Amino acid sequence: MFRVYLRVAWRSIQKNKVFSTINIFGLSLSMSCCFLIYMFVWNQVNFDSFHTSRNKIYRITEKQDQAGQVYNVAVTPGPLAPALKERFPDIMETVRFGKWSGLLKNGDVISEEKNILLTENSLFSVFNFKLIKGNPSTALKNPTDIVLTESTAAKFFGSNWSNNPSLIGQAFSLNNNDKFILAGVIQDPPNNSSINFDVLLPLTYLFNSDKWSNRWNSNNYHTYVLISPNANAIDLGAQLKDVLSTYVKDSKDLLELQPLKAQYLHSQFDFNTDWGKRGDIKYVRIFSGVGLLLLVIACINFVNLSSAKSLKRGIEVGIRKVTGASRSHLVLQFLTESLLLSFLAGLLSIIMLRAVQPAIFSITGVTIEMDFFGLPFIAAFIILVILIGFLAGIYPSFILTSFEPVKVLKGNVMNRTKKPFLKSLVVFQFAISMILIVATSFMYQQLKYIQNKNLGFDKEQLLTVRLKGELMKKAMLFKYELEQQSSIAGASPATLSMVNDDNSTYFEWDGMKADEKFLITQANITPDFIPVLGLKIIQGKNFQTQKTNDTANYIVNEKTVKQMGLGLQDVIGKQVTIWGTKGTIVGVVNDFHFKTLNTSIEPFIFRYQPEDRYFTMFVKTVPGKASIAISHLQSIYKKYESEYPLDFRFVNEALENSYASEQKTANVLFIFSCLTIFVGCLGLFGLTMFVAQQRVKEIGIRKVLGADTIAVLVLMSRDFLELIIIAIVLATPIGWFVITKWVESFPYRTEPGWALFFVSATVILLLSILTICSHAIRTSLANPAKSLRAE
Numbered sequence: 205m206f207r208v209y210l211r212v213a214w215r216s217i218q219k220n221k222v223f224s225t226i227n228i229f230g231l232s233l234s235m236s237c238c239f240l241i242y243m244f245v246w247n248q249v250n251f252d253s254f255h256t257s258r259n260k261i262y263r264i265t266e267k268q269d270q271a272g273q274v275y276n277v278a279v280t281p282g283p284l285a286p287a288l289k290e291r292f293p294d295i296m297e298t299v300r301f302g303k304w305s306g307l308l309k310n311g312d313v314i315s316e317e318k319n320i321l322l323t324e325n326s327l328f329s330v331f332n333f334k335l336i337k338g339n340p341s342t343a344l345k346n347p348t349d350i351v352l353t354e355s356t357a358a359k360f361f362g363s364n365w366s367n368n369p370s371l372i373g374q375a376f377s378l379n380n381n382d383k384f385i386l387a388g389v390i391q392d393p394p395n396n397s398s399i400n401f402d403v404l405l406p407l408t409y410l411f412n413s414d415k416w417s418n419r420w421n422s423n424n425y426h427t428y429v430l431i432s433p434n435a436n437a438i439d440l441g442a443q444l445k446d447v448l449s450t451y452v453k454d455s456k457d458l459l460e461l462q463p464l465k466a467q468y469l470h471s472q473f474d475f476n477t478d479w480g481k482r483g484d485i486k487y488v489r490i491f492s493g494v495g496l497l498l499l500v501i502a503c504i505n506f507v508n509l510s511s512a513k514s515l516k517r518g519i520e521v522g523i524r525k526v527t528g529a530s531r532s533h534l535v536l537q538f539l540t541e542s543l544l545l546s547f548l549a550g551l552l553s554i555i556m557l558r559a560v561q562p563a564i565f566s567i568t569g570v571t572i573e574m575d576f577f578g579l580p581f582i583a584a585f586i587i588l589v590i591l592i593g594f595l596a597g598i599y600p601s602f603i604l605t606s607f608e609p610v611k612v613l614k615g616n617v618m619n620r621t622k623k624p625f626l627k628s629l630v631v632f633q634f635a636i637s638m639i640l641i642v643a644t645s646f647m648y649q650q651l652k653y654i655q656n657k658n659l660g661f662d663k664e665q666l667l668t669v670r671l672k673g674e675l676m677k678k679a680m681l682f683k684y685e686l687e688q689q690s691s692i693a694g695a696s697p698a699t700l701s702m703v704n705d706d707n708s709t710y711f712e713w714d715g716m717k718a719d720e721k722f723l724i725t726q727a728n729i730t731p732d733f734i735p736v737l738g739l740k741i742i743q744g745k746n747f748q749t750q751k752t753n754d755t756a757n758y759i760v761n762e763k764t765v766k767q768m769g770l771g772l773q774d775v776i777g778k779q780v781t782i783w784g785t786k787g788t789i790v791g792v793v794n795d796f797h798f799k800t801l802n803t804s805i806e807p808f809i810f811r812y813q814p815e816d817r818y819f820t821m822f823v824k825t826v827p828g829k830a831s832i833a834i835s836h837l838q839s840i841y842k843k844y845e846s847e848y849p850l851d852f853r854f855v856n857e858a859l860e861n862s863y864a865s866e867q868k869t870a871n872v873l874f875i876f877s878c879l880t881i882f883v884g885c886l887g888l889f890g891l892t893m894f895v896a897q898q899r900v901k902e903i904g905i906r907k908v909l910g911a912d913t914i915a916v917l918v919l920m921s922r923d924f925l926e927l928i929i930i931a932i933v934l935a936t937p938i939g940w941f942v943i944t945k946w947v948e949s950f951p952y953r954t955e956p957g958w959a960l961f962f963v964s965a966t967v968i969l970l971l972s973i974l975t976i977c978s979h980a981i982r983t984s985l986a987n988p989a990k991s992l993r994a995e
Contacts (some may be wrong), residue, residue, distance in 0.1 A: 214544065224545065226890045227506050230883045231549035231596075234502035235588060236557045237879060241495035242584050243574055248483050251396045251468035255332045257430055261464040262437060264288070264427040264444075265473070269456040271710060271721045278471065278478040280427045280459070282411070282418035287451065288427075288444065294435035299326040300407060301399070301426040302417075303479055307673065307847055308403065309377045310360045316672075316848055317356070321401040322410050322425075330430045331399070338372055338388020344406045350376050350384035351404040353392045365389070379673070380847075382409070398468040398480050420452050423477075428464070437461055475706045487869055494876045497636050499592065501880055504629045505887030506542070506596035535601045542597025543590065550589045630891075630924070631931045633884050634968060638935035639942060640877040641964040646943040646956055647870040653954040655860060660796030660805075661702065662738030665693075665830060666855045668701055669821040669837065672848035679818040682844055683730075686821070689836040691829035694736040697818035700727040702737070703858045705798045711807065713768060714779040722767055724760075724807040725798065726782060728816050734759075734793060736824050743772040744791030747812040755813050758782075759791040764807040782809065800862045804951040823852075881968070885975040888924065892976050921976040928972050932965045939964075 252258050264284065268275045285298035302322035308315050327333065328340040335343060336354065343351055357365045365371060366389075374386040384405070393400050407425075411418045431440060441461040448455045462470070469485040471478050554576060561574060575581055671679055679697040686695040699707070711724035731747040733739075747757065758780060765775045778789045795805045825833035834852075841850045940956060947953045 223509050223890055226886050227509060227545050228549045228552060230502045230505045230886045231546060231592065232552035232556060233879055233883055234499045235550055235553035235592070236560075237495050237498050237876065238588060239553060239557055239581070239584065240561075241491050242588075243581065245488055245492055246580055246584075247396060248469060248488050251398050251481075251483070252464050253396065254394055255464065257330070257332075258464050260431050260433065260435075261330060262429050262431065262461040263464065263467060264429060265460050265462050266423070266448075267458045267460065268423075270723055272719065273723065275474040276472065277423065277475055278426060278473040279423045280425055281420045281423055281448075281452075282407075282425055283420055283451070284448075285425075285427045285429075288429060288447070291447070292440065292444065294431050294440050295429045296432050297326050297329050297430040299324060299330045299428050299430075301428075302407065302410065302424055304405060304410075306379045309380070310374060313360045314847055315356075315359055317403050319401055320403040320405060321399075322405050322407045324407050327404070330428060333393065334391045335388045336391055337366070340388075343388040344404060345408075346385075346387070347406055347408040347412050348384050349387035349406050351388045351390050352386065353390055353402050355392050356402045357389045378405075382413075384409075398464075398482065400480050420448075426479075429461075437463070475708065476704065484865060487865065490869065491872060494640065494873065497640075498876060498880050498883065501633050501636060501883050501887075503592060503596040504633045505883060505890070506545070508629055508887055509890045538601035539594065539597045542601070543593035546589045546593035546596065549592075550585055554585075627927055630888075630927045631934065633887065634928050634931035634972070635935040635938070637877070637880045637884050638932055638964060638968055639939045640873065640880055641967060642935070642939035642956075642961060643943055643946070644870060644873040644877045645960055645964060646947070647866065647873065649956075649960070650947055650950065650954055651863060651866055651870060654801040654863065654950065654952060657801060657952060659859075660739070660794055663702075663856045663859065665825045665827055666737065667823050667825065667834075667852050668855060668858075669823060669841070670851040671697065671817075671819055671821055672851070673845050675841075675845040675848070676817040676819065678844050679821065680730075680814065682821060682840065683732075685840050685843075686823060686837065689833065689840075691826050691833040691836060693824040693826050694732060695821060695823050696730050696732040696736045697821050698727055698729045698733055699816075699819050700729075700798060701820055701858070702798055702822075702855055703862060704800060709782050711764070711809065712781045716768070720769070722807065724764060724782070724809050726809050726811060728813050728818065729810050730812065730814065733810070733822065736822055737796075739793045739796060741791050742794055744776045744789070746791060747810075755811075755815075756785075756787045757790040757812065758787050759793060759810040760789055761793050761805075761808040762795045763805050764809060765792055767807050780809075782811075787811070800859075801952045802950060881971060885971055888972060888975045892921075892924070917977060921973065924976055925969070925972065928969060932968060936961050936965075 255261060263278070264280050266277045266280055268277050282300065285300050289295050289298045300323060304320040304322050305316075305318045306320065308317045323344065325340075325342070325344045327344065328335060335351070338351065343349060352360070357371075361368055361371065361374075372386055372388070376384040376386065378384060390404065416422055417424065431437060441459075444459050444461075446458060448457050448459060468481070469483050469488065471482050557574070558576070671682070675682060683695045683697055686692050705725055705727065707727065708723045708725050710721055712721050729747075731749050734741065734746055741759075742762070744759070747759065760775070762772075765772060768775065768778075770778070772792055775789050775792060779786055780789055781787075793810075796808075797805060798808060799806070823833065823837065837852065838850055939961065943956050947956075
């Protein structure tokens with residue numbers, strides 16, 4: 205029986221080529237997006253799934269109470285891990301990670317490694333990172349052990365490193381000082397690993413060389429625990445919540461358990477204390493929702509077109525009922541046709557996806573492993589084809605099989621496109637399109653606003669150079685030589701980047717109340733820093749190069765003065781304390797942004813202590829001479845540092861990159877908005893064609909009676925345009941609500957204006973009119989004699 209249904213369904217598809225093509229193409233576009241989103245979501249939610257104990261691995265995080273403000277941080281003290289393992293029987297094993305970097309040498313091969321993790325041997329017991337060379341029971345136990353990933357080993361020993369019989373035991377040096385012996389080579393972390401590294405060093409190396417690194421007041425490590433299979437994570441979390449108060453006097457900080465499976469998508473921590481590959485559950489939800497809406501719109505097309513065809517199919521149903529076909533058989537017949545269309549659309553969607561996959565990844569900046577023959581994709585394909593085929597076909601099949609044979613064979617079939625339900629589908633379809641256009645347009649508008657906002661300093665022609673190795677000690681010599689170049693307007697070393705700085709400490713001042721202490725971000729600069737970056741002294745004075753006592757003076761921003769509750773004149777000469785050292789405020793600069801505009805301006809304090817090391821050199825280039833300045837920079841840099849590679853970037857480009865996630869989201873929504881409108885217009889084109897076929901004799905009579913082309917166009921488009929206008933009216937308040945909710949997360953934001961909605965509505969209307977007219981004009985120009993010949 206099914207073979208018969210399939211054969212009849214195929215004949216129906218061939219008979220109605222135009223409408224079958226519209227259905228298949230519209231569904232395939234939507235299914236391509238669904239497959240893409242499904243693989244994206246599957247990839248995101250399955251991060252770290254290669255660890256067999258993933259469900260029993262947790263990271264310890266802290267809620268730190270600092271000056272009455274609670275902050276979420278991902279780092280914990282060094283002694284915490286062994287203390288927890290000893291105190292709680294449910295904790296089977298612990299492992300710590302610390303972030304490190306440096307210049308790694310092996311013979312003549314030198315490489316700057318920025319992704320080094322300090323860890324311990326228990327890594328191999330807790331996680332499933334596979335050691336290819338070496339002994340996992342002993343690696344990283346010795347303070348001089350070093351473990352490389354496969355890709356790092358290839359950098360030092362070539363692509364045939366695995367065939368090197370003397371590989372293990374090779375000597376390495378770090379920063380030209382510390383010596384290490386290669387103890388193993390580990391597999392590169394998989395793409396779906398939230399813990400990433402290129403080199404592993406033992407924690408004992410740091411603990412032995414720095415006595416402060418393993419103390420309770422030094423929070424620098426990610427701490428993971430593996431709990432026993434029968435342990436209850438909620439109960440354990442409650443037990444260790446206030447354990448820090450046992451080891452740190454008067455501590456109000458609380459510990460929490462973060463599941464490893466939640467680490468990738470649910471990690472929002474303060475002070476840049478988190479590191480590794482991270483995603484955001486917010487964007488997973490946005491993409492999933494938009495993909496679902498696109499699929500719904502394609503199903504609406506199917507329902508509308510199938511219902512519109514009811515006049516022709518109704519006669520077929522009437523004849524089959526008269527000849528003995530039951531309603532259940534007819535329902536199965538139409539569902540089979542729907543499933544076949546869905547299957548064909550699914551195959552076409554895979555072809556389309558493979559063709560456009562690189563372009564999509566390039567536009568969105570998101571790379572996903574697409575295994576079209578893997579079980580997850582095959583399962584998704586089968587489920588999606590059946591689900592879409594059933595949902596899209598269930599309503600038309602029951603509508604078509606409800607016709608009474610006698611009325612149908614007499615030609616009394618109601619035009620189903622006039623039904624309120626089908627009208628509501630058209631309204632819903634274009635309302636969604638309107639909302640997506642408004643949301644996407646506003647996202648681009650907000651991004652443009654924050655990228656062009658005055659940051660309080662001059663970011664143009666400004667670049668930063670990382671000071672490494674010996675250059676940190678020779679920063680002032682480097683600065684003076686740079687300033688001798690005609691292409692460079694100024695240079696100044698500092699300990700900040702002006703992009704996302706978060707080096708905070710407590711701030712106290714004479715006369716403050718006990719509860720007024722607050723956190724303040726600090727940086728060490730030189731007197732040239734303020735003019736080089738275009739900051740303005742609005743009260744007091746700048747640091748003086750020739751005065752040695754300026755090392756005990758400070759300059760603060762306006763926000764700090766407001767936080768202190770003082771006036772600009774009152775703050776000058778005020779005695780303040782940071783890091784336990786007293787000094788005097790000698791100046792106030794204008795407020796400026798040293799973090800992304802996702803954060804409000806915070807208190808900031810500058811110090812001038814040239815004996816301390818600097819990490820960054822700010823270089824202001826002369827307009828139009830940036831390339832010449834970079835050439836001079838490269839040659840002067842090599843003079844002072846021959847081993848570390850030059851690492852520089854323009855500040856404005858770094859600021860734009862800090863909004864990469866918002867930019868990717870806007871790009872994805874733009875693609876989805878275009879596809880949504882296109883699919884909606886496909887359905888509108890099909891409906892217009894059916895209406896034209898149903899009213900061909902009416903149009904012929906009207907033309908014979910004197911109606912012109914414009915009158916016919918108005919007649920054919922009026923009903924559809926009314927529905928689209930209703931959709932725009934309904935979508936406008938919803939769109940406004942959506943974008944105002946989204947933009948609330950930005951402290952600095954633009955407001956949605958009426959022009960945004962007007963332009964979006966105009967785009968929808970123009971595309972709809974063009975779609976309708978593309979067929980209506982041809983119908984209006986047809987010879988009425990042909991349409992009336994049968995009469």
